[in-house]
Amino acid sequence: MKFKGVFPTVIAIAFGFLVLAGYIFPLFGQFYLFILNIAVILTGFAVLVGVSNLLIVHSGKIRHKQKGAIYSVILIISLLVTFLLGLVAHFSTSVSGLFNEAFLSIQLPIETSLMAVLVVTLTYASIRLLRQRRNLLSVIFLVTAFLIMVGTAPWPFLGDVPVLSALRVWIAQIPASAGARGILLGVGLGTLTTGLRILFGADRPYGGKHG
Amino acid sequence: MTNATLLELLGFVIILFSAALMAGLAALRRKSPPAFREIPAFSRLRQAIGRVVENGTRLHVSLGRGALVTAQSASAMSGLTLLRRLAELTSAGDQPPVATSGDAALAILSQDTLQTASQASAQGVYDPTAGRLTGLTPFSYAAGAIPVIRDENISTNVLMGNFGVEAALLAEAAERDNTFTLAASDNLTAQAVLYASAQEPLIGEELYAAGAYLDAGPTHTASLTVQDVLRWLIIIAILAGALLQLVQLLLSAGAQ
Numbered sequence: 343m344k345f346k347g348v349f350p351t352v353i354a355i356a357f358g359f360l361v362l363a364g365y366i367f368p369l370f371g372q373f374y375l376f377i378l379n380i381a382v383i384l385t386g387f388a389v390l391v392g393v394s395n396l397l398i399v400h401s402g403k404i405r406h407k408q409k410g411a412i413y414s415v416i417l418i419i420s421l422l423v424t425f426l427l428g429l430v431a432h433f434s435t436s437v438s439g440l441f442n443e444a445f446l447s448i449q450l451p452i453e454t455s456l457m458a459v460l461v462v463t464l465t466y467a468s469i470r471l472l473r474q475r476r477n478l479l480s481v482i483f484l485v486t487a488f489l490i491m492v493g494t495a496p497w498p499f500l501g502d503v504p505v506l507s508a509l510r511v512w513i514a515q516i517p518a519s520a521g522a523r524g525i526l527l528g529v530g531l532g533t534l535t536t537g538l539r540i541l542f543g544a545d546r547p548y549g550g551k552h553g
Numbered sequence: 554m555t556n557a558t559l560l561e562l563l564g565f566v567i568i569l570f571s572a573a574l575m576a577g578l579a580a581l582r583r584k585s586p587p588a589f590r591e592i593p594a595f596s597r598l599r600q601a602i603g604r605v606v607e608n609g610t611r612l613h614v615s616l617g618r619g620a621l622v623t624a625q626s627a628s629a630m631s632g633l634t635l636l637r638r639l640a641e642l643t644s645a646g647d648q649p650p651v652a653t654s655g656d657a658a659l660a661i662l663s664q665d666t667l668q669t670a671s672q673a674s675a676q677g678v679y680d681p682t683a684g685r686l687t688g689l690t691p692f693s694y695a696a697g698a699i700p701v702i703r704d705e706n707i708s709t710n711v712l713m714g715n716f717g718v719e720a721a722l723l724a725e726a727a728e729r730d731n732t733f734t735l736a737a738s739d740n741l742t743a744q745a746v747l748y749a750s751a752q753e754p755l756i757g758e759e760l761y762a763a764g765a766y767l768d769a770g771p772t773h774t775a776s777l778t779v780q781d782v783l784r785w786l787i788i789i790a791i792l793a794g795a796l797l798q799l800v801q802l803l804l805s806a807g808a809q
Contacts, residue, residue, distance in 0.1 A: 392657025
């Protein structure tokens with residue numbers, strides 16, 4: 343039982359160190375690429391497992407007649423049709439066109455519509471922000487967003503207002519860029535320490551007790 | 554020695570230094586835990602977890618879509634650590650947590666994390682459908698996760714990982730259901746939209762501090778201290794660089 347927990351940890355740590363060594367020492371370069379290629383292949387298989395999980399969850403919803411089960415029926419039918427089209431498209435160019443058309447006519451417009459919904463969602467969220475978190479940072483956030491918007495969009499009858507455009511450029515290049523760099527430095531440091539915790543075996547996303 | 558080789562060597566030295574510091578601090582932290590600044594979002598998360606257990610409701614952790622073979626995997630790993638800790642904290646509740654992801658490998662890891670957490674709990678109940686892949690594109694992932702927030706008796710949502718603008722749709726769905734939402738991402742755009750739309754947004758490196766603030770172990774507290782030490786070193790390097798640049802300017806002006 344103990345071996346069951348130790349074995350994946352040893353494998354993960356060993357391969358983690360080998361990949362790290364591949365980055366730094368040219369001697370391990372080929373081996374590092376080989377491991378990464380294996381990881382990419384495994385990720386491909388993981389998609390199959392993930393899609394099976396999606397099927398199981400939604401067929402369960404249909405079986406138990408849960409709320410929104412009709413959407414699960416649509417999802418499963420669409421998934422199977424797309425999967426079959428994808429398989430046949432490999433051998434027939436006409437079906438390949440149909441497969442691409444299905445993506446361009448259904449998936450793309452739906453995702454674009456969601457993007458449009460997002461505009462309304464964010465506008466509403468910005469108004470709510472002032473009600474729920476009324477502090478200096480929220481005011482700065484909203485004023486900056488407003489100035490960037492008015493500096494980007496052309497004004498009716500006036501067109502481009504040079505002062506507003508210059509202000510937008512200044513905000514984007516000086517304070518926003520400085521803040522973004524600070525945040526990205528923090529994210530970089532967090533990424534480094536998270537990687538080290540996994541290399542030490544303290545974080546084990548593959549099971550086992552955390553340290 | 555070329556500049557590229559010099560940078561690689563510098564990177565190696567920083568990694569070695571950070572690893573040694575983290576190992577040393579983790580050993581020390583076992584005896585005396587450090588005190589960190591208060592982050593209200595984590596205190597409220599603890600209260601929300603308490604309500605999940607008391608009310609018999611469910612916790613939802615959304616792990617984003619950070620693929621494991623990319624640089625964004627670190628935020629996903631942080632999300633998994635938090636999922637593990639939260640699953641342990643809610644193990645006394647009636648319903649196990651549910652985790653949604655937009656990456657297949659991440660969904661498999663979330664299932665494994667939930668299974669390990671359930672084995673450690675007294676009830677030992679594991680539901681294989683609790684770790685779910687909800688979609689493979691950003692918006693299909695959000696569209697698949699929204700019904701989970703809305704229909705599965707969720708009272709607390711944690712969005713932690715790599716998201717894009719679609720995170721606003723998740724935060725909005727949580728807000729409409731009047732549920733608690735803590736949200737963090739390594740992506741700058743997502744951080745901006747989450748700042749506006751989530752109840753408790755985390756900014757920048759606060760995403761990686763979740764483990765330390767939820768007592769996930771001494772290595773987590775040590776890694777937070779290592780981040781602080783490295784940040785101070787970067788600040789010193791930036792100030793020294795600016796000072797040297799100024800000195801060079803003054804010297805060249807003096808020579809003219």
